[in-house]
Amino acid sequence: MRVLVAPDSFGGTMTARQAAEAVAAGWRRAAPGDEIVLRPLSDGGPGFLDVLNTALGGEYVKVAIPDPLGRDTTGSVLRVGDDAYVESADATGLHHLAKDERDPKRTTSYGVGLLLAAAVESGARRVVVGLGGSATNDGGAGMLAALGAVPLDVGGSALPYGGAALAQCDRLEGVPALRGAELVIASDVDSPLTGLHGASAVFGPQKGASREDVLLLDAALARWAEVLERDLPGCPPGIAELPGAGAAGGLGAGLLALGARRESGITLVRSLIGLDAGLDAADLVVTGEGSFDFQSLRGKVAAGVAAGAAERALPCLVVAGQVSVGRREAAAAGIEATYAVADELGSVDAAIAAGADGLERLAERVAREWSRR
Incomplete structure (x- = not known):
């Protein structure tokens, strides 16, 4: 057989x-x-790079990044020809945190931005980002800050890490530097950013959010969506309702706002x-x-x-x-x-x-x- x-x-x-x-x-x-x-x-979550490296070969580029709580760790970019592959869980994965450290009000996706920057700086023409297994709920705000688009409060100060701070977001300052690279999201999560089926309500509890936290985080992401649409050039309208915007704690929304297109993670891997x-x-x-x-x-x-x-x-x-x-x-x-x-x-x-x-x-x-x- x-x-x-x-x-x-x-x-x-x-x-x-x-x-x-x-x-x-x-x-x-x-x-x-x-x-x-x-x-x-893999469908884009933990193990995404390992699966692709096993099948495709390629070269790993090591990158110094912060974990979801800002502590030093190391992530990787997989280069295969003109393509680069990034696993968001490298920087935002739940595996970085002990159970009592889980708190999506203060975890960040900043490390994902550094991985993207490294992928672009390595000369990749296309960057595929696998989403899944995240400990964050910041709508990709940390990622954008690492790329040069910094969320500010009404007084002009940079927001602290975490999803809760987005409730105080007044504007974005700066433009992400991506050197024209094509962005692709590999994810099978079709959740919107906000609402009953959004990032906070569906995935927040497994990341340590209480019922009160879910309501706070959902409102903060709604405010964040308004700022993205107003201040980020090329951000599609209705970003909060787009399928996949709620993936990886709203990291999908941050990437979609940058012009990324979403593909089914399992379909993409199945093909590759x-x-x-x-x-x-x-x-x-x-x-x-x-x-x-x-x-x-x-x-x-x-x-x-x-x-x-x-x-x-x-x-x-x-x-x-x-x-x-x-x-x-x-x-x-x-x-x-x-x-x-x-x-x-x-x-x-x-x-x-x-x-x-x-x-x-x-x-x-x-x-x-x-x-x-």
Whole structure:
């Protein structure tokens, strides 16, 4: 049997490549005669650069940047020909913060701006920015400040870091320096910037926002959208309502205001790494991620892989740390069956502690069930 293994990363537990290798190791123990092809994936979130570097090669450019709280860290730009790839989670990812440090009122996207500047200065003609996994809710204000468009208060002082400060934003001063490079957003989040389905309401709580914080941050982003439309040349009208503006804590809005176009992250990666050729040659497809939930069905990796498998009438399986999608909903997305490490080991905590070993164990059991078919 020819088995295509194409997972996303498993949260902070495993990269997509590590997850793919764990599935392959477990599968080979049960079905050593099967041919296994690995295609680790990303929809633009954490692991985006690693997945592209595995498939495309290229050269990493290291950049000194601040993390979401302004502490020194290092990020990377991946150069491949005339293109540069940036992973926003390098600078804004939740993985930079301990749980008690999460506070979207004061976290910043400044580091993303420095990564963009480095990409442009390296000579890239096109810069693709993967969005996802952010700890920020500042609408890209920090990014723009790093690029030379500084948000100011009514007294002319630069605003402090964080989404809460945007409520006091009076104007932008300066013009972003991008040397004419084309900007592309890789994201499958289609949320607007503000409102019930916006960045603050949908993603704020997982970043540490209370109910009161969500209301404050949403109002601050509404004010920020007004300033962007008025003061940033070329900003599209109705920026707050554009699909994808709410991605990565509103970083999508900041990029759209700079003239970026949005592409489906999984579709873009699928094309770049040659996933379709792998699907054409496969008898069975295995995908997965840390938590397979309702958001997974909204254009993320598992849904994208399942759609490609369905086009070819291939069975598609999901292996995940935990599963909260029902059988009927999974089947409607083209997924034949789902399996959870947490069920295999007895709890979510056990699954997290086991890491790759738990996924290997699960894959071995799944192989015994499916390879015989």
